[in-house]
Amino acid sequence: xxxxxxxxxxxxxxxxxxxxxxxxxxxxxxxxxxxxxxxxxxxxxxxxxxxxxxxxxxxxxxxxxxxxxxxxxxxxxxxxxxxxxxxxxxxxxxxxxxxxxxxxxxxxxxxxxxxxxxxxxxxxxxxxxxxxxxxxxxxxxxxxxxxxxxxxxxxxxxxxxxxxxxxxxxxxxxxxxxxxxxxxxxxxxxxxxxxxxxxxxxxxxxxxxxxxxxxxxxxxxxxxxxxxxxx
Amino acid sequence: xxxxxxxxxxxxxxxxxxxxxxxxxxxxxxxxxxxxxxxxxxxxxxxxxxxxxxxxxxxxxxxxxxxxxxxxxxxxxxxxxxxxxxxxxxxxxxxxxxxxxxxxxxxxxxxxxxxxxxxxxxxxxxxxxxxxxxxxxxxxxxxxxxxxxxxxxxxxxxxxxxxxxxxxxxxxxxxxxxxxxxxxxxxxxxxxxxxxxxxxxxxxxxxxxxxxxxxxxxxxxxxxxxxxxxx
DNA sequence: TGCGTGACCAAGGCGCTATATTGGTCATCA
DNA sequence: TGATGACCAATATAGCGCCTTGGTCACGCA
Numbered sequence: 363x364x365x366x367x368x369x370x371x372x373x374x375x376x377x378x379x380x381x382x383x384x385x386x387x388x389x390x391x392x393x394x395x396x397x398x399x400x401x402x403x404x405x406x407x408x409x410x411x412x413x414x415x416x417x418x419x420x421x422x423x424x425x426x427x428x429x430x431x432x433x434x435x436x437x438x439x440x441x442x443x444x445x446x447x448x449x450x451x452x453x454x455x456x457x458x459x460x461x462x463x464x465x466x467x468x469x470x471x472x473x474x475x476x477x478x479x480x481x482x483x484x485x486x487x488x489x490x491x492x493x494x495x496x497x498x499x500x501x502x503x504x505x506x507x508x509x510x511x512x513x514x515x516x517x518x519x520x521x522x523x524x525x526x527x528x529x530x531x532x533x534x535x536x537x538x539x540x541x542x543x544x545x546x547x548x549x550x551x552x553x554x555x556x557x558x559x560x561x562x563x564x565x566x567x568x569x570x571x572x573x574x575x576x577x578x579x580x581x582x583x584x585x586x587x588x589x590x591x592x593x
Numbered sequence: 594x595x596x597x598x599x600x601x602x603x604x605x606x607x608x609x610x611x612x613x614x615x616x617x618x619x620x621x622x623x624x625x626x627x628x629x630x631x632x633x634x635x636x637x638x639x640x641x642x643x644x645x646x647x648x649x650x651x652x653x654x655x656x657x658x659x660x661x662x663x664x665x666x667x668x669x670x671x672x673x674x675x676x677x678x679x680x681x682x683x684x685x686x687x688x689x690x691x692x693x694x695x696x697x698x699x700x701x702x703x704x705x706x707x708x709x710x711x712x713x714x715x716x717x718x719x720x721x722x723x724x725x726x727x728x729x730x731x732x733x734x735x736x737x738x739x740x741x742x743x744x745x746x747x748x749x750x751x752x753x754x755x756x757x758x759x760x761x762x763x764x765x766x767x768x769x770x771x772x773x774x775x776x777x778x779x780x781x782x783x784x785x786x787x788x789x790x791x792x793x794x795x796x797x798x799x800x801x802x803x804x805x806x807x808x809x810x811x812x813x814x815x816x817x818x819x820x821x822x823x824x
Numbered sequence: 825t826g827c828g829t830g831a832c833c834a835a836g837g838c839g840c841t842a843t844a845t846t847g848g849t850c851a852t853c854a
Numbered sequence: 855t856g857a858t859g860a861c862c863a864a865t866a867t868a869g870c871g872c873c874t875t876g877g878t879c880a881c882g883c884a
Contacts, residue, residue: 391846402858404849413847517770518778524763525756532755539748547749552788622875633829635878644876 371409371422371587374399379420383460387417388474402585409587414479422586424461431455431532433572442570444491444561445500446553449523452491453545456527466527491520494572504562513555522551600819602640603654604632610651614691618648619705640818645710653817655693656721660810664803671799675792676723676731677694677784680754683722684776687758697758722751724809730801735793746787753782 381390392413396403410416415430432451435443437498442451456462464472497512526548608629612621623644627634641647663682667673673682687693695703728743737743757779 392848393846396859403847404858405856407848411848455794463880482670517775518782521756521760521778522753522782523755523756524760528759529752529755537748544748547752551749551753551782551786554780623877624875627830634876635829636827638877639828643876 370399370401370405371419374401374406374409375420376398376492376588378416379424379461382417382420382472383464386472386474387476400543411586413466414476417476417559417587421461421589422582423467424459425578426586428452428455428459428462430581433575435581436568436572436575440524440564443500443564443568443571444553445497445519445556448492448496448551449552450545450549453523453526453542453548457541467530469531490578491523495579496571499567499570499574503564503567504558505564505567507558509555510556519552519556522555523548562576600623601630602634602650602802605632605637605640605647606651606654606817609647610655610692612705613648613730614695617703617705618707639697641675645707648707650817651694652696655811657810657814657817658691659683659690660692660806660813662686664806664810667799667803667806671795674731674795674799675784676728676750676787676803679723679727680783681776681780684754684757684779685772688761688772698761699759700762718813721756721809724798726805727802730798730805735789735797736795736798738787738789741787750783750787753786754779 375394377395378390381394381398392403392406395416399406406416410419432442432448432455435451436448441447456466463469468476468477492515494512497506497515500506500508501512526544581592605626608626609621612629623634623637626647630637637647641650663673663679663686666682667679667787672678687697694700699708701708718762723746725743728746732741732743733736757775803818
């Protein structure tokens with residue numbers, strides 16, 4: 363059931379994404395997606411079991427693109443693996459991708475019921491924001507505050523990051539602050555709260571961290587295209 | 594039009610609050626409130642112009658109670674004026690008051706349309722979380738990080754605090770963390786992000802700060818009982 | 825004589841039925 | 855043997871009276 367990679371799945375995901383952003387989750391029908399993608403309706407169900415799974419795949423593919431950008435940046439500059447640098451990029455990359463922006467800012471207009479749908483679960487939450495593995499590597503290399511254990515971040519880190527995303531739809535329209543500024547404030551908060559004043563060298567940890575994000579990216583890719591086999 | 598303080602307004606607000614918490618904003622009718630308060634329906638409109646204003650007053654009165662508790666704590670212990678101590682108490686006091694908890698966690702079940710109603714505006718936002726005046730006093734007495742101006746906090750501070758409230762309804766039911774722990778994490782974040790490592794003495798600023806919160810409390814009290822005259 | 829009241833009214837909400845839409849299946853076809 | 859679209863049950867929507875309810879105000883009681 364896997365293997366036919368003529369890009370048909372991507373054409374379908376492209377169609378679903380475009381219609382999602384144009385009309386919002388509730389108004390997009392499978393028939394429309396099939397027509398726009400140039401396939402029969404049944405074909406969609408050869409790739410994903412349900413409508414929900416299909417839209418989950420749309421999000422997962424965006425996450426893959428973002429994670430790949432993150433990993434590339436880390437390969438180019440090891441400093442980028444620092445928690446505050448990573449989350450800064452995370453924020454910027456996510457806000458630049460309409461689907462992820464809608465997801466993280468909980469845009470009810472676009473996502474509607476999808477916000478509370480079970481298929482979303484693997485996408486949301488701490489898993490994506492910062493895997494336990496990543497934090498363990500940081501801690502192991504002296505890149506987190508002394509005495510701070512990865513599990514200490516389970517609550518604080520996602521909560522702080524969540525705030526910066528969730529506040530977006532509530533900001534008055536006349537805020538002069540740009541995305542870069544906001545990302546900068548987020549990074550500053552995380553650096554002061556979770557990182558040591560004089561961190562160790564980043565290079566020793568870089569390869570390991572990059573590998574973690576590459577694996578995360580593969581996981582999301584598998585989840586997106588292999589949705590047939592459940593989450 | 595002001596002056597009859599036989600506690601009638603409070604009886605009405607008590608009734609509105611009880612019904613609000615029991616049934617949610619949408620299901621509570623003015624008739625029910627009047628009956629429970631033991632007054633005629635028209636009497637309610639002698640105090641507030643609209644249903645919205647009445648419910649705003651319910652929230653404002655809760656805010657008054659919270660601000661009074663805050664001011665009392667500051668009077669008892671000047672250390673309490675520190676930003677991280679204040680916000681710790683703010684979080685705990687707000688989460689302990691069902692109406693404020695619903696307001697700050699954006700509990701849609703309870704508040705429904707009231708969440709987006711215009712009458713809410715004076716209640717929400719940075720005004721309540723930390724007035725510019727308060728931050729100016731802190732800065733003036735060396736209780737904020739050097740070089741940090743009050744307006745630098747306009748975005749970061751409410752955003753961080755908002756995150757800790759707004760994450761609440763999204764937390765899995767099995768989180769073992771208690772309110773005190775959460776408040777502690779919030780305080781820790783704010784202290785490390787916004788306060789100096791070795792802050793000056795608090796006493797010199799205490800009286801000024803207390804006065805600011807007392808004034809804020811009075812403003813909310815006026816807004817609650819004098820709703821007839823607009824927000 | 826002026827505060828408090830509840831009958832009153834327009835406006836919006838709610839339930840009900842009939843109709844249309846649509847997610848998902850599967851017999852059929854190339 | 856993979857792709858398709860007619861088909862179906864389930865759900866959403868539109869239409870439409872009826873009922874509820876926010877807000878007013880003429881009246882009467884203290």
